[in-house]
Amino acid sequence: MVQKQKTLDLTIIGAGMIVTDVLLPSALQLQRTGVVGEITVCDLRESALRALRENRELREAFPGQSFTTCPETGSGDSDDPELYKKVLARKYPYHLAIVALPDHLHYPVLKGVLPFNQHILCVKPLVLKYAQALEIEKEARERGVFIGVEYHKRFDRRALLARKHYRNGDLGDFALGEAKLIEPYFYRHSNFQNWFTCPNTDPFVYVGCHYVDLVCFITGLKPVEVSVTGRQGRFPNGKEGYLWSNGRVVFENGGILSVNNGLGYPDDSAGGNDQGLIMYFDGDDCGGLLAHDDHNRGVEYGFARNVAKRFQYLNPDFFRTVPWEGPGLKPVGYGFDSVAATLLNASAIEAQADEYPGRALEIRRAAIAAADARGLIATPANSAYNELVQEAARLSILNGGDLAVIDYRGAVPAVKLKK
Numbered sequence: 001m002v003q004k005q006k007t008l009d010l011t012i013i014g015a016g017m018i019v020t021d022v023l024l025p026s027a028l029q030l031q032r033t034g035v036v037g038e039i040t041v042c043d044l045r046e047s048a049l050r051a052l053r054e055n056r057e058l059r060e061a062f063p064g065q066s067f068t069t070c071p072e073t074g075s076g077d078s079d080d081p082e083l084y085k086k087v088l089a090r091k092y093p094y095h096l097a098i099v100a101l102p103d104h105l106h107y108p109v110l111k112g113v114l115p116f117n118q119h120i121l122c123v124k125p126l127v128l129k130y131a132q133a134l135e136i137e138k139e140a141r142e143r144g145v146f147i148g149v150e151y152h153k154r155f156d157r158r159a160l161l162a163r164k165h166y167r168n169g170d171l172g173d174f175a176l177g178e179a180k181l182i183e184p185y186f187y188r189h190s191n192f193q194n195w196f197t198c199p200n201t202d203p204f205v206y207v208g209c210h211y212v213d214l215v216c217f218i219t220g221l222k223p224v225e226v227s228v229t230g231r232q233g234r235f236p237n238g239k240e241g242y243l244w245s246n247g248r249v250v251f252e253n254g255g256i257l258s259v260n261n262g263l264g265y266p267d268d269s270a271g272g273n274d275q276g277l278i279m280y281f282d283g284d285d286c287g288g289l290l291a292h293d294d295h296n297r298g299v300e301y302g303f304a305r306n307v308a309k310r311f312q313y314l315n316p317d318f319f320r321t322v323p324w325e326g327p328g329l330k331p332v333g334y335g336f337d338s339v340a341a342t343l344l345n346a347s348a349i350e351a352q353a354d355e356y357p358g359r360a361l362e363i364r365r366a367a368i369a370a371a372d373a374r375g376l377i378a379t380p381a382n383s384a385y386n387e388l389v390q391e392a393a394r395l396s397i398l399n400g401g402d403l404a405v406i407d408y409r410g411a412v413p414a415v416k417l418k419k
């Protein structure tokens with residue numbers, strides 16, 4: 001059956017790094033294919049919007065395409081944290097919004113966006129507390145608003161293959177794992193220094209969550225215990241943050257995952273960051289193994305001109321813009337696939353809702369339930385274990401690495417420190 005699509009306008013809230021590198025280019029590609037209509041980007045910092053507008057790579061990849069900004073460039077910064085509401089007030093319901101703000105703002109802004117009935121793509125982590133995830137999930141379901149959470153590693157072919165084999169029993173029972181994601185040192189000089197502070201977040205919550213989600217995505221196992229120890233340090237502006245973290249997640253089958261994270265991969269090193277996952281399994285009187293080197297994916301360049309960092313591992317799998325049959329360049333990779341999955345899903349929902357307007361709410365809710373059950377796109381319902389892990393991790397790191405447990409026995413799972 002051919003899936004129909006409806007062109008939906010898109011409001012992007014936030015104009016920081018992830019919007020520049022992944023979200024806006026993905027949206028501009030989807031504009032070419034008729035999934036996305038007009039794009040508006042809203043940020044409090046005019047400098048961020050101006051940088052986006054003047055971004056050379058975006059101009060080269062998407063000649064002739066444009067987006068509007070709020071505030072308009074040239075009109076100065078805004079001090080209204082709810083400025084995005086003014087943008088959404090001008091939009092038709094059941095179009096699209098992307099929330100791409102610092103981790104601790106996701107919850108208040110999602111609550112602010114939901115009354116405008118926009119389908120939402122939210123960068124990970126959705127929110128930092130389980131109760132908030134439940135609240136968002138309930139309100140979205142009632143309104144027929146589809147929410148996708150941008151855990152893009154799920155769309156990496158490696159992860160999809162691993163899920164297939166684990167769920168088929170081919171690998172055995174998950175026993176021990178090691179995940180690592182160390183982001184570059186230069187992140188400390190970015191806007192991160194304004195919000196990546198100890199009370200707000202830490203490297204485990206910021207990037208460790210990708211691999212915790214991935215292990216759950218592959219195995220279907222529930223996390224039951226979390227402990228995270230952080231190493232504090234100062235950003236260039238003097239603010240204090242956890243710059244390194246070591247976490248340990250124990251799963252319901254006793255499987256143990258160690259998770260190392262930080263903002264300190266040397267800027268001169270060959271990779272964009274350092275990352276990977278190793279998992280060991282118990283089989284029938286034998287071991288099982290899965291090893292993903294996500295750091296060097298087998299492509300090494302020694303640039304002769306035009307590039308400051310001469311020797312590099314290029315990751316062709318996450319997000320690159322490459323020549324295609326059309327004008328400019330097109331984004332490829334699982335970063336694009338992940339964004340496209342949520343926006344395409346919303347666009348297909350609305351095409352169907354337009355066909356049967358009397359059943360629109362029913363169609364929207366059925367589509368949400370179908371995505372929850374399929375478990376490929378992360379939704380508030382099928383990935384809420386991440387909020388349990390996040391909540392436990394924050395409790396642990398703020399208590400010097402004490403063990404936090406996730407108790408599933410009550411009507412609602414609860415997180416607490418182990419006595």
Ligand SMILES: NC(=O)c1ccc[n+]([C@@H]2O[C@H](COP(=O)([O-])OP(=O)(O)OC[C@H]3O[C@@H](n4cnc5c(N)ncnc54)[C@H](O)[C@@H]3O)[C@@H](O)[C@H]2O)c1
Nearest residue numbers: 014015016017018043044045048081100101102103123191
């Ligand atoms: N690999 C990934 O999945 C990935 C990578 C990077 C970031 N992220 C997530 O994306 C989010 C943003 O990260 P980033 O790297 O783009 O951060 P960033 O600091 O570069 O950008 C955040 C932007 O939000 C803007 N902002 C803050 N409050 C606002 C408000 N009320 N209204 C409008 N704009 C506001 C800031 O001015 C800033 O430009 C974080 O939650 C992060 O965890 C995910």
